[in-house]
Amino acid sequence: MIQLDLGDRRPLYMQIKEKFKELIVTGAIKEGERIPSVREMANMLAINPNTIQHAYKELEDEGFIISQRAKGSFIAPISKVQNSSNNSALYKSLMDTVAELIYRGENLDDIMATVNKIYENIRKE
Amino acid sequence: MIQLDLGDRRPLYMQIKEKFKELIVTGAIKEGERIPSVREMANMLAINPNTIQHAYKELEDEGFIISQRAKGSFIAPISKVQNSSNNSALYKSLMDTVAELIYRGENLDDIMATVNKIYENIRKE
Amino acid sequence: MIQLDLGDRRPLYMQIKEKFKELIVTGAIKEGERIPSVREMANMLAINPNTIQHAYKELEDEGFIISQRAKGSFIAPISKVQNSSNNSALYKSLMDTVAELIYRGENLDDIMATVNKIYENIRKE
Amino acid sequence: MIQLDLGDRRPLYMQIKEKFKELIVTGAIKEGERIPSVREMANMLAINPNTIQHAYKELEDEGFIISQRAKGSFIAPISKVQNSSNNSALYKSLMDTVAELIYRGENLDDIMATVNKIYENIRKE
């Protein structure tokens, strides 16, 4: 489900958090679905439970999951995420990434095609 | 030219590095142009020269600038950047960002329009 | 383990880096093995920790080690090194060195014998 | 004749010196031949004459060239170079380079073939 990359320079908890975000936003895990408990996850990845806890905490703060004591953690209703923030930081990231791709010689059509493909993949789910 | 954000959780050297990348890839600074010396920049931003040095070092490692002892630092020829790397990490970032935008309820057309606008802005220069 | 030569005109961090590379490529330290922490090494060599940090950073950039915050630094899996680079610079260095040896009157057989001996020494490990 | 690489991190004088060594040891310039004067060279490369002077000085110190006031600089007789130094540093460099090539997955036969090719190329001249 989640694969840690030791070469990755980001802290472990952030890798885990962002991997979960990826699974959620691409629709691989859906609204209401349960994710492994902190302890299960810690066992699976063979790392300290505190690290998982940290990741889950931030996911909850950002509205992606909801943790219920003694029951587990669940993907939050999508409506919650949509209200919870303005998306200007994401648009900023989009602009920087696209500008760099163009600078590095990538074709506008290839970029557009990639964006379209992501959209199609998500719809299909 | 560059504004530091102390509230930003990224290290200072990275803010500087990424701001320069932005200026370069959007065409605000052009191939061959000289950027401020390590000391000038340190004075302008009122931070330690070592921090600027760190930022410039990484920009050079990534192929964006060329630093020459006793002469200064200059924007690298664009051909160096285009050859020097594969763009898969950037495409990965693009996919993650777009997926999250869609998940947060953004419209595909708005995203496409943003991509197009970046392209037009860069071409105009 | 590592001996600094103050008479050497290369910077300290580079002496350290290259000594480690030597230990790694000759098999004296093996994949996955832990190397001394930045502070331990600094104490052992009686130099500033930043200098060690600099050396380790470059070893990591070149794919020889992996540094993990709060855990330590480890010899990278050899597969990472083999994929991560093209070897043309090394072949260039080989050609220059051999050409100079010949110019200085060395015998081709002696050179070949040296190459063979290195190979045997590494295989034996 | 000589091409400077601004991206190269070595000082200019050293690039020049090593390029000359390369031309000499591979036989591209021969014993007794005249090389351009400091001023000619400085004009050709559009750099400061002091930089050329520095390079020539070191070439002379190492026995590769002989400078005669008002006449110019000439490639030294090969016998001079052969006597002038022990070659242990070169063998050290050879061993390090070969060990790294092997570590990076290169084949012993390819390395041997390269060494042989250099030898043949020099003999032919």
Next chain:
DNA sequence: GTGGTCTAGACCACC
């Protein structure tokens, strides 16, 4: 306790 970031201040090699 670990690696990473940052400061203040110094010195060096290069051009």
Next chain:
DNA sequence: GTGGTCTAGACCACT
């Protein structure tokens, strides 16, 4: 004057 190296010492984030 420029980039690069180094020290001494501090603080932070992560596990």
